[in-house]
Amino acid sequence: MTYYEDLSPYEYVKESIPAGVSAVNVGWLEPGEEYTQGEVPEGFTDALAVMVRDSRRMKMRGWHSCRLAHVGYTEPYPTTVDVGGQKLSLGGAEIRVVAESGEWLIAPDLVLHYVSNHSYKPPTDFIEAVMDRRIAPGE
Numbered sequence: 827m828t829y830y831e832d833l834s835p836y837e838y839v840k841e842s843i844p845a846g847v848s849a850v851n852v853g854w855l856e857p858g859e860e861y862t863q864g865e866v867p868e869g870f871t872d873a874l875a876v877m878v879r880d881s882r883r884m885k886m887r888g889w890h891s892c893r894l895a896h897v898g899y900t901e902p903y904p905t906t907v908d909v910g911g912q913k914l915s916l917g918g919a920e921i922r923v924v925a926e927s928g929e930w931l932i933a934p935d936l937v938l939h940y941v942s943n944h945s946y947k948p949p950t951d952f953i954e955a956v957m958d959r960r961i962a963p964g965e
């Protein structure tokens with residue numbers, strides 16, 4: 827996957843963004859690139875997990891795997907996550923939410939793994955949009 831700085835203009839599947847909508851990147855992490863780490867609010871990870879289970883967008887064939895270092899264990903391919911007893915493969919879709927400003931915030935679904943396993947702390951707008959379940963329209 828390509829590295830995109832948080833809140834940089836979204837370009838990956840640009841033609842999928844409706845005209846007039848501004849969209850930015852969240853959570854496109856790669857080894858060697860700095861990212862914000864920290865605690866996320868109570869309930870955020872659960873809300874994100876439900877979104878990954880129910881509201882993924884831009885599903886693609888195959889998976890990108892997490893390439894960050896996993897200390898003390900080997901992450902399987904594809905990267906998987908357990909959501910309420912259901913095993914989901916990450917790395918083949920996006921999460922798209924809407925900030926209060928109307929801007930779309932677009933993350934790879936791997937963002938759930940980054941938050942859970944790599945202490946990634948997404949920008950506040952993204953955290954709020956996920957907790958408020960402001961999911962962008964689309965398939």
Ligand SMILES: [Zn+2]
Nearest residue numbers: 892894901943
């Ligand atoms: Zn990882």
